[in-house]
Amino acid sequence: MTPRVDVSLLVAAAALVSVWTAVVAWRNRGERGARYLSLLMVAAAVTAVAALAGFTADGIGEIQFWRQVRQVGYIGIAPAYLLFTAEYAGTNWFTTRRVRLGLAAIAVSLAAVVSTTHLHDLFYGPGAYVVVDGIPRGVFPYGPVYWAHVGYAYLLIAISTVLVVRRAVRTRRLFRRQAAAVVTFAVVPWASNVVAVAAPTSVPFDPTVVAVPFGGALLAMDVYRYRVLDAAPVARGAILDHLDDGVLVVDTDGRLVDYNATMRPYLRSGPAGDQFDEAVPAELVGLLDPDDDTGCVEETVDLSADGETRSFDVRQTALTDTAGDTAAHVLLFRDVTERRRREEDLRRRNDELDRFASVVSHDLRNPLNVAEGYLELAAEESEANDHLDRVADAHGRMADIIDDLLALAQTDDLDPEPVPLTEAAHDAWSHVATADATLAVDAAADLTVRADRGRLARLFENLFRNSVEHGGDAVTVTVEAGDDWFAVVDDGPGLSPEIVETAFESGTTSGDGTGLGLAIVQSVATAHGWTVEVDETAVGARFVVRDADLSQAVDPFGGDGGSTGEDATIRND
Template sequence: MTVGEGVLLGSYGLATGIGAVVALVVWRHRGKTGALPLAGALVGTVIVSGSRFVATAADSYALSVLMERTLYVGIGLSVAAIVVFALVYTGRERYVTPKTIGLLSIEPLLVVILAFTNPATVFFESFEPDPTLATGVGVEWGPAFVAHTLYSYLLLAGTTYLILSFLISSRALYRGQALALLGGTTVPWLANAVHVVGPVTADTTPIGYVLMGGLNAIAIVRYQLIDIVPIARDRVLDTVNEGVFVVDRDDRLVDINPAGRELIGAETTNSLVGTNVETIFASDPALRERFHELTASKEPTRVQLAYDGADYEVRATPITDDRDRHVGWLLLVTDITDRKHRERELRRHNDRLEEFAQVVSHDLRNPLNVASGYVDLARETNDPAHLEEIEQAHDRMETIIEDVLELARTGEPVTDPESVSLEAVATQAWDSVETGEATLTVQRDVHLQADPSRLTRLLENVFRNAVTHGRPDGGFDGESARSHSPIEVTVGPIGEPEADSLEGIFVADDGVGIPESERDRIFDSGVTTGADGTGLGLSIVEQIATDHGWSVAVTDSEDGGARFEFTGLESVSRDQPRDAASQPDPQRP
């Protein structure tokens, strides 16, 4: 063996050893992104270098010919695998599909078949013993080999382009990796070209593999290739929950992610890119105005706005180029509907806590002071008449405490409503209230979705308000000449009987009514016109209605009294027929 052959043999052996070691290291991290195709490419180089090593070291002509055929297994594997790795590494893994891998596998499999069968000398025109060559085998290549070489060079050139373009556009964190990989990808096929189309008769490809293995080792050890692989921009934008809009200086949309498309109801990105914001939001002048407010300044801006029934926070950040020139805007749109709802709930709970504190500190203190005063008088005078005053003060405190507890039990949304009969629940509520000679009439029964117990408490409070304050001597200033006959209360649905769904329900009385000037505040806690009232009854009514998602309003009844209307009922069925014998008396004393 000559000195030159010894150098080649050492180079082939070194390339085989380095490739095997690096492939083993990468294989141990095969769960990491891109590791598996990189390991496949390195195994391919081991097969090529190993085949050349065996062919050079062997004295058998037949073995050398076999190795000449075997090395194309490694070439096909390494080329296909490095293409897949480049796609994954540069953020184009969406193209790495079973179909793509299948297409990439066709040419290597065909080459292996041709290399071992060589029908009609299509791949190798001839093998001849040649002692002047290191492997001892002279090869004349056929047309299939030429096609294979051009195809492989085309794929490797594309791979080089992908990594080079990534190197140019990547952040500093990845440039060392990309530069090492660029060298590791480019050097082997350039070394192969020197052998195939150049003046060098010995195969110099394994020498390129030595450099490839060294550069891959640098990328792994120095630049943490296996541990830190670039995350594709598309992957980030596609998975982020916020809507991302990129707008240029001319207010044209230049990029948008899937979350952004969903916000504005667009199906594809291509249908929007290049479109002016004025056109996209042509039907919403208010939204266009907010956009211009956001982009009026070149400073980061943040606003909150309502759109299509939801609440959003929009953050606008100016985008500058390498020369610090303003080129556009990055808009991040976050759905804050749940957060705003929680904030409203927190404010509502805080308001209720203030109401409780006021009741405890003021409303309870007054009857307590009264009771204490009469206790002192009873001790001084031994007059038992003062005990009645004390008892009244205690009754007053008990009423306040019951109302406060009732208000505390409200405030949570109704999540599991049931179908309830309006007539049945109204009758039950009426029987629970001291109504004296007042009468209740259920105009027409319907079945509605509600929490039975809470709806009962709502009606109890409305009935109690009507009975207590419906006449001039017990409520708002009204027609003092109105008859002092018993109050008549009517309950019924709002809407036509023939309708498939009803608008709501009402409770009306024939009392003195509620002056229009008082209607805006009657649902406020503490508002009462009676000496014995707590001012919490109608506040509880409004809260229970809110818990159901209903709205409550007060107006005049047909008889001039008060009419409470509850609307926004989610589900109200049509009248349900019942046997006449089972119907309760529609007018109850």
């Protein structure tokens, strides 16, 4: 029979469109959902080709054969669409290997039943040959498996539609339009299929064979031209609008596809979808690095909105899809305005302290040097005089106070390096007036500490000076160490309970010291990230520095660091 030309051309065009769309999708198989879209369009091509061949059938036998081929194509459309929409919606459960194998097993079983329906009539019963508007048709009584398949296919389409609608509700306006395209692809073809199933003789041919191919072509255009499957649907499931941190999502084509409420005031454009550099303020242009997914903080930027400028640390990371491929880049903006203000305030205070210390040092040292000069002249012109000796002692004390004040006010950056603890202790001991005192370095202290050498020396000097001043001229001072601590111990009378509580406060002293030595010790420890405390259980005075970075000393000449296994003792005569 010669079919109607107009209908034949329409169905032939549908077949060609299906093949073309399947090829395009397969060429883009690296994109999310492309493999499933290609499978869907292959199935649609089978239905269109079978329908076109059925137009030339001369008897019920040929019509039934091509009807069976067409039905095999229908069997593959609904599962492929479900997998496609599951990837779009970011629903991982439906794309697991177990689910895919289950869908494939059902499809193969249905195809087997369709292929052998003439033997059991479970899908179709014996049919009648009719012609509707010049198109040969076969009217077949439907078997139980047919209705089971219709219910199964409609269930898959319903699940797919729910997934897409749910995703659309959770996304912004731009992506709701995209989601609507996906939903339309489901509604229109399957609405036409309902007509074909409910009233098969009311239309000259099954309109599903045309609706699916052209709908699939439009969907493919959305996928590969308008990027319907890009980052936003995936991102919206992972990003909360109520995050305090700002979020910008940029797809692999450089478009700003999503953002949260924190960043909205800083954007130049309205809805998402513009190129990143066109949508963001000038401060962010060029910030995105498509090749950097390390998650490291890129830089700190200042952004202004509503007359207020705030500072943000920017971190870039990759957003991956269900296949593990990079679907987008996410820029996270951590508001560090208050932290920067505190840092700037601290820096300003430190600068003021440095200037103050410099001024005090200059203004006090100059008159002190003048006084010392006149004192020397007076001493040369007169005989020994106790009063002049006391003036000289007072000058020395003033010089010590100036040095301690400068040390306490020091805010220079640390220059840490591995410093042998024994060497640092011995060097510091040589710079302190120790009278008959003795330094003993415990063998366990043969370790290296990572520290600023000059600051560490000042810490030891003040602890040694404290022991000599308060422990007596013949005191024994011992340096001990462990895995993450070291200590300075003396066998003097120790600290009284009332002194222990305020030991590290400026001005605390029970002797002739400046009262700044232990404050300097604490300042040095704090600058290194250490803590220092008084061991109240010790017999004498024991100061313990904790959280230090200690390691085994290494002898550059191949030895074991120079430790002899015995205490090293030094006495200044």
